[in-house]
Amino acid sequence: MKAMQFAAVLFLLAAALPVAAQVPYDRLVKADSEPGNWLTYGGNYYDQRFSGLKQLTPQNVAGLRMAWAYQPTRPAGNVETSPIVVDGIMYVTEPPSTVTALDAHTGAKLWTWSPILKNVVAIGLFQTNRGVAVLDNRLYVATIDAHLVCLDAKSGAVIWNTVVADNKMGYAITGPPLAIDGKVLIGTGGSEAAVRGLLDCFDAKTGQRLWRIWTVPAPGEPEAATWGSTVPAGGTTWNAAAYDPRLNLVYWGTGNPAPDWNGDERPGSNLYTCSLLAIDPLTGKVKWYFQFSPHETHDWDASEPPILFDGMIDGKPRKLLGFANRNAFYYVLDRETGKFVAGQPYAKQTWAKGLDADGQPIVIPDTGPSPEGNLVFPSITGAINWTSNSYSPITKLFYVDAREMGSYFVKGPNTHWEMGKFPMGAGGERALSGDDAYGAIRALDAATGKMKWEFRLHSPSWVGTLATAGGLVFSGTDEGNFFALDAVTGKPLWDIYLGSSLRSNPVTYAVDGKQYVFVTAGTTYFVFGLP
Amino acid sequence: MKSIGALLVAATAIGMLASAAQAQIPRDPTPIVSKTSPADIANGKNLYEATCSRCHGLDGGGSDGPSLQGVPDRLGDQAMGDIIRGGIPGTGMNGVGSLSAEETGQVIGYIRSLGHTADAEVAKGDPTRGKSVYESSGCATCHIIKGEGGGVGPELSRVGAMRGPSYLRTTLLTPGAILPKEAGAMERGRWTQFLFVRVVTKDGNSFEGTRVYEDSFSIELKDATGKFHSFQKLKLTKLEKVPGKSVMPSFKDTLSATQLDDLVAYLASLKGAQAQ
Numbered sequence: 001m002k003a004m005q006f007a008a009v010l011f012l013l014a015a016a017l018p019v020a021a022q023v024p025y026d027r028l029v030k031a032d033s034e035p036g037n038w039l040t041y042g043g044n045y046y047d048q049r050f051s052g053l054k055q056l057t058p059q060n061v062a063g064l065r066m067a068w069a070y071q072p073t074r075p076a077g078n079v080e081t082s083p084i085v086v087d088g089i090m091y092v093t094e095p096p097s098t099v100t101a102l103d104a105h106t107g108a109k110l111w112t113w114s115p116i117l118k119n120v121v122a123i124g125l126f127q128t129n130r131g132v133a134v135l136d137n138r139l140y141v142a143t144i145d146a147h148l149v150c151l152d153a154k155s156g157a158v159i160w161n162t163v164v165a166d167n168k169m170g171y172a173i174t175g176p177p178l179a180i181d182g183k184v185l186i187g188t189g190g191s192e193a194a195v196r197g198l199l200d201c202f203d204a205k206t207g208q209r210l211w212r213i214w215t216v217p218a219p220g221e222p223e224a225a226t227w228g229s230t231v232p233a234g235g236t237t238w239n240a241a242a243y244d245p246r247l248n249l250v251y252w253g254t255g256n257p258a259p260d261w262n263g264d265e266r267p268g269s270n271l272y273t274c275s276l277l278a279i280d281p282l283t284g285k286v287k288w289y290f291q292f293s294p295h296e297t298h299d300w301d302a303s304e305p306p307i308l309f310d311g312m313i314d315g316k317p318r319k320l321l322g323f324a325n326r327n328a329f330y331y332v333l334d335r336e337t338g339k340f341v342a343g344q345p346y347a348k349q350t351w352a353k354g355l356d357a358d359g360q361p362i363v364i365p366d367t368g369p370s371p372e373g374n375l376v377f378p379s380i381t382g383a384i385n386w387t388s389n390s391y392s393p394i395t396k397l398f399y400v401d402a403r404e405m406g407s408y409f410v411k412g413p414n415t416h417w418e419m420g421k422f423p424m425g426a427g428g429e430r431a432l433s434g435d436d437a438y439g440a441i442r443a444l445d446a447a448t449g450k451m452k453w454e455f456r457l458h459s460p461s462w463v464g465t466l467a468t469a470g471g472l473v474f475s476g477t478d479e480g481n482f483f484a485l486d487a488v489t490g491k492p493l494w495d496i497y498l499g500s501s502l503r504s505n506p507v508t509y510a511v512d513g514k515q516y517v518f519v520t521a522g523t524t525y526f527v528f529g530l531p
Numbered sequence: 532m533k534s535i536g537a538l539l540v541a542a543t544a545i546g547m548l549a550s551a552a553q554a555q556i557p558r559d560p561t562p563i564v565s566k567t568s569p570a571d572i573a574n575g576k577n578l579y580e581a582t583c584s585r586c587h588g589l590d591g592g593g594s595d596g597p598s599l600q601g602v603p604d605r606l607g608d609q610a611m612g613d614i615i616r617g618g619i620p621g622t623g624m625n626g627v628g629s630l631s632a633e634e635t636g637q638v639i640g641y642i643r644s645l646g647h648t649a650d651a652e653v654a655k656g657d658p659t660r661g662k663s664v665y666e667s668s669g670c671a672t673c674h675i676i677k678g679e680g681g682g683v684g685p686e687l688s689r690v691g692a693m694r695g696p697s698y699l700r701t702t703l704l705t706p707g708a709i710l711p712k713e714a715g716a717m718e719r720g721r722w723t724q725f726l727f728v729r730v731v732t733k734d735g736n737s738f739e740g741t742r743v744y745e746d747s748f749s750i751e752l753k754d755a756t757g758k759f760h761s762f763q764k765l766k767l768t769k770l771e772k773v774p775g776k777s778v779m780p781s782f783k784d785t786l787s788a789t790q791l792d793d794l795v796a797y798l799a800s801l802k803g804a805q806a807q
Contacts, residue, residue, distance in 0.1 A: 429589065434712055458745055480746065483748070
């Protein structure tokens with residue numbers, strides 16, 4: 001019976017699909033025009049995590065019920081996936097680097113692919129995967145051992161598999177690739193292994209490398225003057241990016257310099273760590289950069305996915321970029337020029353008096369790590385970490401899952417890290433947690449960062465937000481609640497307890513005219529819809 | 532064919548968790564014993580800070596990973612050592628297969644020294660007389676020792692292994708003065724345990740008890756009779772957390788100084804196994 005349903009689904013799909021490429025680049029550019037699908041990591045190239053679907057509203061969302069659940073056979077790590085949904089098929093990832101295609105109506109598994117992994121080096125990161133990219137008839141996934149793999153979207157067969165960087169040196173990948181016109185871009189993790197940060201671009205058809213950007217200089221290069229006499233390391237590119245097809249610029253954040261909590265031997269701003277890079281994908285040239293946290297010593301990577309939006313500043317229309325940084329400040333930049341427009345804290349922070357006219361932090365002295373431990377907000381894991389925010393062009397609000405938590409930052413004696421090895425005696429944190437910490441979903445005026453409302457959470461969460469045209473914001477908690485808020489007021493409208501921590505960005509999609517909402521909790525993938 | 536592929540992947544996944552550098556789960560048969568000399572603890576500290584603190588926090592209180600305080604005591608040295616070296620498949624816990632049995636013992640010794648609640652005070656009372664004080668003071672109404680008693684409060688079968696005499700004395704005199712923190716993964720750890728909470732529902736009913744569960748939408752209390760009460764936060768008109776208060780009565784005015792010493796000595800002597 002099940003096999004018959006399966007065959008029927010396949011038949012219907014085959015009948016519905018054109019012979020031409022299923023998801024050409026043009027379809028990705030116009031992703032907003034087909035809200036039933038979720039075509040890129042962030043829903044569109046602007047990474048807004050906003051869906052035009054309106055079936056679920058503040059009036060009916062309380063009627064949501066579970067539609068289906070999927071459980072991987074043997075998940076080896078945290079589930080942090082954000083799916084792609086194309087024409088009734090959902091592509092999810094499973095830890096550490098498995099890709100599975102599910103029937104988005106039913107959750108039935110259509111195919112699955114796993115890499116053969118041997119002697120994986122994973123330093124300072126969880127062995128997980130946050131999602132795939134789709135382009136034409138192909139999927140792109142990066143693996144924990146730092147390969148980029150191209151799969152056939154209908155079968156999971158490998159088209160090509162290329163090494164991005166040497167995993168033995170500490171390069172590892174958990175983030176999603178970015179697929180644009182004929183190209184696939186991918187970053188890596190590994191700053192805790194003191195690797196040299198890089199961003200690579202591959203030919204989508206052949207897997208040939210087209211260009212590479214090193215995010216930190218080699219000794220002797222001009223930017224090396226911002227590192228003292230040390231060999232620059234870190235600045236990895238481990239999270240998701242945004243893309244503006246009209247400006248033809250890719251926006252990618254970079255992580256911490258290495259070593260992290262002791263910066264004594266790397267005096268200077270340590271370019272281009274903890275920065276946002278605007279890159280021309282044709283040439284691989286950095287058009288502009290904006291460094292949020294110069295000479296960083298708290299592990300506050302600038303790796304949060306940026307959100308692009310168009311807004312009004314002083315009565316004039318501007319092309320903008322919103323960025324909720326791990327360092328607890330929200331920044332608005334001009335995405336054409338990289339110029340600072342506005343910024344203010346969106347969560348408690350005790351390390352800066354504020355931002356100056358150029359958006360640079362006015363750092364309070366003695367707020368770095370100390371040998372005995374220095375209490376600073378936010379904690380090492382930050383006011384936000386890898387999860388994605390959302391932006392609604394209807395409310396003009398930026399929805400952030402803020403983490404209100406501080407840490408005693410400890411400076412270790414070791415200033416040298418060896419590539420590929422876990423740092424000895426570098427330092428770390430003693431985090432405030434439990435009743436001394438909390439979380440909140442906050443709605444910020446996207447153009448200024450001014451808070452409009454908050455919905456307080458029992459503890460800091462690891463769940464992104466999703467905004468919909470129906471007027472809802474979805475997110476979740478570390479305890480296991482999945483919930484919907486009114487996008488205008490923040491009022492809670494629906495919640496369900498899923499029994500384990502949520503650790504993913506929710507998405508929404510529609511099949512056969514019915515809107516669904518996806519999230520994971522523990523190692524289970526849940527989909528909800530109206531009965 | 533498909534299932535063989537899946538098995539291979541699973542096998543490599545487990546191997547991969549064993550260590551950053553080694554594929555094999557260590558087969559070193561040397562028994563793991565925690566090492567607690569000052570030199571051992573000092574080396575254990577170095578190893579811990581290099582390999583464990585990123586996830587478990589420098590003080591073992593948890594960070595991305597769970598709190599480790601009290602864990603060696605619950606698991607024992609061997610099981611603890613097996614996890615340290617072999618990891619826990621299916622979780623973020625990567626084993627550190629390169630550690631020798633001796634080094635593993637040093638790491639466990641260091642973890643045991645973290646957040647230690649044993650203290651300098653030596654119990655001076657008589658534990659045998661203290662047992663009588665325990666039995667005649669109503670303690671067993673709410674506490675279980677070796678299978679005997681009531682489950683309102685925490686089990687005390689091993690309380691002497693977890694708590695020192697001065698801690699026990701403070702708790703008997705001013706219950707709630709020092710509330711322990713729970714272990715847990717990520718920031719879910721370190722919640723104050725036995726937190727006294729008072730709620731008033733929209734229909735005007737009041738309840739009080741210790742918090743056993745809380746999330747953003749609900750809270751669960753255990754009252755002084757051991758009954759559980761569940762509340763939706765949106766349906767409460769008042770939710771008051773009272774650190775320092777406890778459902779347990781103070782024994783300040785009901786026990787003599789000698790009786791208190793004896794009761795502390797009895798509780799401090801409870802280091803045996805829980806009933807199986």
